[in-house]
Amino acid sequence: VGVDDKIIKTGGNNLQIPDGGYVISGHGAKSRWLQNYARLGSTVMLNKEKNEVRIVFMPDSYVDMAMFSIKSAQDSLDLAKAQYRDIDYDNVRKIIDKAKSKMRDAHELLDQGQYKELIKTVNDIQNDADQACYMTFGSTKVENRAVWHRPRETSISEVKKHLDMLQDTNINIIYLETYWNGYSIYPTANDIMKHNPLYRGFDVMAAYIKEAHARGMEVYAWVENFLVNQNVAEKRPEWMIMSRKGDNFFMDSAGVKYYYMNPALPEVHHFLSELYKELIKKYDIDGIQFDYMRYPESGDYSNDFGYDPYTRQLFKDYTGTDPISLSVGDELWQKWCEFRVNIINSFAYRIISEVKFLKPDIQISADVRSDYDNSFTDIFQDPKDWTTKDYLNILIPMSYYLHEEPVIEDINNTQAFAKGHAQVNVGIATTTKIDTNILLRQIDAIRASSANGVGIFESQSLFGGGYDSALKLGVFRYPAMVTNRDHEQAVSLMLKDILRKIDDIYLKCGGMNDEEARKYKKLVRDMKVNFKDSKDAIKSADLLKENLEDLIDVIDSDQTLNRQVATRINTDLISLVNIVDEYISNLKFMANHEVKEFQVIVPTKALKDKKEALLKVRAVFDHNSSDIIYLDN
Numbered sequence: 001v002g003v004d005d006k007i008i009k010t011g012g013n014n015l016q017i018p019d020g021g022y023v024i025s026g027h028g029a030k031s032r033w034l035q036n037y038a039r040l041g042s043t044v045m046l047n048k049e050k051n052e053v054r055i056v057f058m059p060d061s062y063v064d065m066a067m068f069s070i071k072s073a074q075d076s077l078d079l080a081k082a083q084y085r086d087i088d089y090d091n092v093r094k095i096i097d098k099a100k101s102k103m104r105d106a107h108e109l110l111d112q113g114q115y116k117e118l119i120k121t122v123n124d125i126q127n128d129a130d131q132a133c134y135m136t137f138g139s140t141k142v143e144n145r146a147v148w149h150r151p152r153e154t155s156i157s158e159v160k161k162h163l164d165m166l167q168d169t170n171i172n173i174i175y176l177e178t179y180w181n182g183y184s185i186y187p188t189a190n191d192i193m194k195h196n197p198l199y200r201g202f203d204v205m206a207a208y209i210k211e212a213h214a215r216g217m218e219v220y221a222w223v224e225n226f227l228v229n230q231n232v233a234e235k236r237p238e239w240m241i242m243s244r245k246g247d248n249f250f251m252d253s254a255g256v257k258y259y260y261m262n263p264a265l266p267e268v269h270h271f272l273s274e275l276y277k278e279l280i281k282k283y284d285i286d287g288i289q290f291d292y293m294r295y296p297e298s299g300d301y302s303n304d305f306g307y308d309p310y311t312r313q314l315f316k317d318y319t320g321t322d323p324i325s326l327s328v329g330d331e332l333w334q335k336w337c338e339f340r341v342n343i344i345n346s347f348a349y350r351i352i353s354e355v356k357f358l359k360p361d362i363q364i365s366a367d368v369r370s371d372y373d374n375s376f377t378d379i380f381q382d383p384k385d386w387t388t389k390d391y392l393n394i395l396i397p398m399s400y401y402l403h404e405e406p407v408i409e410d411i412n413n414t415q416a417f418a419k420g421h422a423q424v425n426v427g428i429a430t431t432t433k434i435d436t437n438i439l440l441r442q443i444d445a446i447r448a449s450s451a452n453g454v455g456i457f458e459s460q461s462l463f464g465g466g467y468d469s470a471l472k473l474g475v476f477r478y479p480a481m482v483t484n485r486d487h488e489q490a491v492s493l494m495l496k497d498i499l500r501k502i503d504d505i506y507l508k509c510g511g512m513n514d515e516e517a518r519k520y521k522k523l524v525r526d527m528k529v530n531f532k533d534s535k536d537a538i539k540s541a542d543l544l545k546e547n548l549e550d551l552i553d554v555i556d557s558d559q560t561l562n563r564q565v566a567t568r569i570n571t572d573l574i575s576l577v578n579i580v581d582e583y584i585s586n587l588k589f590m591a592n593h594e595v596k597e598f599q600v601i602v603p604t605k606a607l608k609d610k611k612e613a614l615l616k617v618r619a620v621f622d623h624n625s626s627d628i629i630y631l632d633n
Contacts, residue, residue: 001018001021001022001023001024001044002018002020002021003018003019003020003021005021005043005044005045005046006041006042006043006044006061006064006068007038007039007040007041007042007043007044007055007068008021008040008068008071009040009068009072010038010039010040010435011435011437011438012402012403012435012438013025013401013402013403014403014405022046024038024044024053035433037055037057038055039055039057039061039065040064040065040068040069041057041061041062041063041064041065041066041067041068042055042056042057042061043055043056043057043058043061044056059110059113059115059118060110062106062110062118062119062122063103063106063107063110063118063122065122065126066099066102066103066106066121066122066125066126066129067103069099069125069126069129069130070096070099070100070103070125070129072129072133073092073095073096073099073128073129073130073132073133073136074096076132076133076136077089077092077093077096077132077136079136080092080136080137081509082564083564083568084505084506084509084511084562084564084565084568085136085137085138085505086138086139086501086504086505087135087136087137087138087474088135089509091135092132092135092136095128095131095132095135096128096129096132098128099125099128099129099132102121102124102125102128103125105121106118106121106122106125109121130436130470131473133437133440134436134437134440134469134470134473134474135473135474135477136474137440137443137444137474137475138444138474138475139170139474139475139476139477139478139480140447140480140497141478141480141481141493141494141497142480142481142482142483142490142493142494142497142575142579143447143452143453143454143480143481143482143483144172144173144394144423144425144452144453144454144455144480144482144483144484145170145171145172145173145453145454145456145476145480146171146172146173146174146175146220146289146425146453146454146455146456147166147171147173147174147175147455147456147457147458147459147462148175148177148222148289148455148456148457148458148459149162149174149175149176149177149222149458149459150177150180150458150459150460151176151177151185151204151205151208152198153204153207154198154199154200154202154204155202156207156211159204159207159208159211160211162459163208163211163212163215163217164215165463165468166217166459167215167217168468168472169462169468169471169472169476170471170472170476170477170478170479170480171217171456171476172216172217172218172479172480172481172482173217173218173219173220173286173287173455173482174208174212174217174218174219174220175220175222175289175455176205176208176219176220176221176222177222177224178205178221178222178223178279179193179223179224179228179275180196180224180229181196181229181231182228182229182230182231182232183195183196183197183198183229183231184196185199185204185205186203186204186205186206186279186282186283187201187203188275188278189278190274190275190278192232192235192236192271193232193275205221205283206283209283209284209285213284216479218286218287218363218482218485219285219286219287220285220286220287220288220289220363220365221276221279221283221285221287221288221289222289222291223276223288223289223290223291224291224292225272225290225291225292225293225347226241226260226261226262226263226268226292226293226294226295227258227259227260227291227292228259228260228261229259230257230259232259232261233248233249233259236261239261239262239265239267239268239271240259240260240261240262241260241261241262241263241295241296241305241306241308242262242305242306242307242308242311243303243304243305243307244301244302244303244304244305244307244324245302245303246307247303250296250297250305258296260292260295260296260305262308262310262311263295263340263343263344263347264306264308264310264311264314264343265310269347269350269351272347272351273350273351273354276288276351276354276355277354277358280355280358280359280362281358285362286362286363286485287362287363287364287365287393287394288355288362288363288364288365289365289366289367289396290348290364290365290366290367291366291367293344293347293348293366293368293381294344294369294375294379294380294381295340295344295379295380295381296379297378297379298377298378298379301327301328306323306340306343306380307323307324311323311340311343312324314339315336315339318339319332319335323336323339337376337377337380340380341376341380341381341382341385343380344380344381344382345382345385345386348385348386348391349386349391352364352386352391352392353391353593353621356589356590356593357593357619360590363393363394363484363485364391364392364393364394365392365393365394365395365396365425366383366386366392366394366395366396367396367397367398367427367455368381368383368395368396368397368398369381369397369398370397370398370399370410370413370414372384372413372414383395384417387417387418387421387422388417388421390421390422390585390586390588390589390592391589392421392422393422393423393484393582393586394422394423394424394425394452394453394484394582395414395418395422395423395424395425396424396425396426396427396455397410397411397413397414397424397426397427398427398457399411399426399427399428399442400427400428400429400431400432400457401428401432401442402432402434402435402438403438403442404438404441404442404445407426407428407442407445407446408445408449410426411424411426411445411446411449411451412449415449415450415451419578419581420581420585421581421582421585422582422585423451423452423453423483423484423578423579423582424451424452424578425451425452425453425454425455426446426451426453426454426455427454427455427456427457428442428443428446428454428455428456428457429456429457429458429461430456430457430458430461430462430465430467431457431458431461433461433465436466436467436470439467439470440470440471440474440475443475444475447571447575448571450571450574450575450578451575451578452483452575452578452579453482453483481493483579483582484579484582484583486532487531487532487541487579487580487582487583488529488530488531488532490579491529491544491576491579491580492529494572494575494576494579495524495527495529495576497572498524498569498572498573499521499524499525501568501569502517502520502521502524502569503517503521506562506565506568506569511562511564511565512561512562512565516560516561520555520569523551523554524551526547527544527547527548527551528543528544528547529544531543531544531580531583537587538584538587538588541580541583541584541587542584544580545577545580545581545584548573548576548577548580549577551573552570552573552574552577555569555570555573556570592621593621594621595619595620595621596620596621597619597620598617598618598619598620599617599618599619599620600615600616600617601615601616601617601618602615603615603616
């Protein structure tokens with residue numbers, strides 16, 4: 001609220017307090033009230049004695065709304081210029097001028113009392129101003145742009161229609177929910193996770209893969225690991241997790257029950273292993289997006305999980321103590337937390353090793369809670385472990401906030417351990433009904449932090465909330481190549497784009513002089529990007545990484561170079577380093593996963609009853625004895 005008690009800006013949290021003004025904030029019902037009534041241009045009446053806020057919107061408020069919208073667009077353009085963003089400045093200026101030209105009509109309509117026409121004119125001005133704002137955000141050429149999607153399509157025409165919408169928004173990766181409500185989205189021989197009757201036999205997985213690939217898009221199977229539905233719990237009650245109080249479900253604050261399989265049970269590991277192996281052999285998926293690789297939330301530990309007889313006995317064999325007797329602060333409590341963390345880690349080692357063994361070029365991503373220290377003792381999830389051991393290609397912190405500052409904090413905390421190992425793509429949400437401009441600012445902040453992509457949760461709210469229109473005008477204006485399908489091509493394309501921006505943006509807009517432009521274009525052109533087919537790909541990629549880091553140091557130490565331009569170039573170069581790092585880490589992972597020995601498991605009990613029984617053969621890897629994969633029977 002400005003000095004004249006008019007609302008000059010709306011949306012988001014942690015806004016700067018205007019000079020002479022104030023900020024009105026709320027949550028829950030008060031937040032919804034503000035969203036409904038606190039319109040731009042409204043007058044605020046603040047009664048501190050009664051702790052009362054009144055918001056008044058009169059016909060002249062429409063004119064104020066239009067003026068503030070234009071000012072917001074102009075401020076966004078000025079910021080874009082100051083930061084040397086890669087946008088069409090002339091076109092944005094024309095749209096703002098077009099909006100300004102309608103202000104005279106707005107004033108005349110207000111004076112004449114023609115309120116219906118006034119509202120229409122103000123809406124037109126707002127639309128122009130919004131369009132200009134959206135266009136002040138640049139669009140990168142190399143970036144992962146993913147969206148989570150639960151497929152409800154039951155025909156090929158519906159799949160095509162949805163993919164056309166995603167392609168039109170320049171999304172390049174679909175995280176396709178492969179098992180939901182206890183069913184599979186594809187025909188399967190599995191008698192527990194059967195094909196969802198919703199599809200009436202239609203193979204929506206095959207349809208998405210075929211049509212997405214035809215559009216140059218990638219499909220990751222989004223799998224929820226231990227989280228299942230009640231129908232699975234009824235089929236295999238002995239597989240369900242057990243709480244301290246004996247519940248086989250987790251109940252949230254709204255009273256909704258969630259069913260988790262027991263992460264410690266070998267039968268559960270085998271079930272998921274067979275499920276994912278069938279999926280990989282049957283379909284040409286580009287990656288697997290792991291979700292719910294964890295225990296349910298522990299809350300205050302009065303009813304935390306892991307107290308089934310099998311898990312309790314494992315811990316008792318390990319420590320001599322039944323964990324049901326432990327409380328927070330006990331001597332063995334931390335060890336009990338670590339024990340459950342290691343159960344999840346062991347599953348991650350096995351399942352990812354198996355997947356990579358079957359399809360070495362498959363991409364592995366995992367979305368995780370971003371409060372890493374708390375996650376260790378709450379949901380017993382330790383993504384730092386999987387990441388630093390190079391099991392992941394992409395790590396996705398779930399940063400589902402209503403403003404950008406905590407997103408940046410999550411990125412910094414994630415890159416602190418992921419750098420040099422996995423690429424960081426950031427999960428943001430449209431399900432929260434986030435303000436459109438703040439969503440765009442989040443994506444801009446993600447790029448400024450040199451993260452390599454974004455995942456949007458989820459498709460229904462993306463289109464239902466109209467966010468796709470804003471994305472197409474700005475941050476996703478142009479198609480982008482994914483970062484990790486062809487690393488060499490991705491690096492080459494980004495270097496080429498840096499050269500273009502030196503000429504078209506930095507030099508043209510006065511951020512560089514001719515001498516600086518020649519110097520840095522030569523340094524960029526001198527980069528040797530030919531590591532993929534090298535005899536020693538790791539060594540060649542390492543050399544490229546060193547050269548990129550040397551160029552970053554040169555730019556950092558160049559005190560005469562415009563600091564905004566230096567930041568822009570180095571942000572791109574750091575993103576390139578992240579791409580090369582992940583490429584090297586993946587090669588090292590594959591090299592380290594040489595099979596040490598094969599072991600045959602003889603089913604002695606089965607052989608007592610019959611002459612023949614299926615043998616199980618498993619491979620043990622050289623570098624880590626906890627990595628074991630079971631081969632086909």
